Amino acid sequence: xxxxxxxxxxxxxxxxxxxxxxxxxxxxxxxxxxxxxxxxxxxxxxxxxxxxxxxxxxxxxxxxxxxxxxxxxxxxxxxxxxxxxxxxxxxxxxxxxxxxxxxxxxxxxxxxxxxxxxxxxxxxxxxxxxxxxxxxxxxxxxxxxxxxxxxxxxxxxxxxxxxxxxxxxxxxxxxxxxxxxxxxxxxxxx
Amino acid sequence: xxxxxxxxxxxxxxxxxxxxxxxxxxxxxxxxxxxxxxxxxxxxxxxxxxxxxxxxxxxxxxxxxxxxxxxxxxxxxxxxxxxxxxxxxxxxxxxxxxxxxxxxxxxxxxxxxxxxxxxxxxxxxxxxxxxxxxxxxxxxxxxxxxxxxxxxxxxx
Numbered sequence: 059x060x061x062x063x064x065x066x067x068x069x070x071x072x073x074x075x076x077x078x079x080x081x082x083x084x085x086x087x088x089x090x091x092x093x094x095x096x097x098x099x100x101x102x103x104x105x106x107x108x109x110x111x112x113x114x115x116x117x118x119x120x121x122x123x124x125x126x127x128x129x130x131x132x133x134x135x136x137x138x139x140x141x142x143x144x145x146x147x148x149x150x151x152x153x154x155x156x157x158x159x160x161x162x163x164x165x166x167x168x169x170x171x172x173x174x175x176x177x178x179x180x181x182x183x184x185x186x187x188x189x190x191x192x193x194x195x196x197x198x199x200x201x202x203x204x205x206x207x208x209x210x211x212x213x214x215x216x217x218x219x220x221x222x223x224x225x226x227x228x229x230x231x232x233x234x235x236x237x238x239x240x241x242x243x244x245x246x247x248x
Numbered sequence: 249x250x251x252x253x254x255x256x257x258x259x260x261x262x263x264x265x266x267x268x269x270x271x272x273x274x275x276x277x278x279x280x281x282x283x284x285x286x287x288x289x290x291x292x293x294x295x296x297x298x299x300x301x302x303x304x305x306x307x308x309x310x311x312x313x314x315x316x317x318x319x320x321x322x323x324x325x326x327x328x329x330x331x332x333x334x335x336x337x338x339x340x341x342x343x344x345x346x347x348x349x350x351x352x353x354x355x356x357x358x359x360x361x362x363x364x365x366x367x368x369x370x371x372x373x374x375x376x377x378x379x380x381x382x383x384x385x386x387x388x389x390x391x392x393x394x395x396x397x398x399x400x401x402x403x404x
Contacts, residue, residue, distance in 0.1 A: 167308045
């Protein structure tokens with residue numbers, strides 16, 4: 059997510075163009091950040107359909123509010139603030155309706171599954187996938203958010219701190235708490 | 249350093265070590281802290297296993313068409329919101345106008361006497377504009393989805 063200086067100024071230009079009425083300029087910003095936004099939402103809500111809906115809604119809201127954005131400031135953290143608010147509201151409403159994260163861990167998969175994998179190993183891998191997804195689902199939302207940004211989006215602590223709006227020490231303590239809880243859940247299943 | 253401070257520092261270093269964010273010299277500091285405290289060493293083993301479990305996982309990728317259509321969906325969504333607002337406002341104004349004529353006493357009682365034609369014009373403009381925007385938006389979406397479709401040349 060760290061952008062070189064020329065990329066940041068290019069982003070500022072795109073924001074200015076969008077503010078002047080060029081929707082396609084905003085489209086280029088969306089195309090640049092649609093994947094991290096979608097996957098951040100997916101990590102939070104655990105459903106592909108809802109993640110797509112929430113990430114698109116966040117960009118649509120950002121588009122309508124584009125005139126309020128300072129072109130000198132980075133675009134994605136501003137958008138991410140809208141996205142995470144939408145996701146947390148969604149989770150609160152869903153909890154009210156007592157629904158769980160997507161069943162069957164369909165939003166996660168094991169890396170580099172070999173094409174001709176041993177069936178026993180494949181079954182083991184699927185089982186690991188289910189356990190990790192279940193353990194992630196059981197985490198408090200704020201801890202899961204930080205863990206997902208670190209583990210699945212590969213962001214640096216500094217970048218996570220900017221997106222989430224907390225000091226780096228808080229990022230590390232949330233990661234610690236999340237991993238401890240994951241360990242407890244994973245060990246509890248053995 | 250007190251025990252509590254050493255534990256807090258060790259946990260911070262453990263996170264940084266797992267995530268490849270240790271600064272020069274911190275690895276030795278962590279090793280020294282783990283060597284001194286067996287509980288922390290056990291915790292380190294435990295957290296390393298968790299890291300290994302999550303490292304093996306990744307997000308399932310959506311179909312490529314999701315990305316092809318992404319911005320168009322965002323734009324349609326943003327545009328349609330305005331259209332729906334206008335349609336809604338138009339409908340409300342027209343219903344208010346109709347109510348005033350159908351039940352003059354009720355509307356007069358609610359809003360007081362006023363000249364209606366301005367509302368009618370406003371309502372109609374909003375309704376027609378919103379409706380047109382919706383039609384244009386849906387048409388554009390259909391055209392762009394037809395252009396982007398891999399199967400447009402395939403007949404049933």
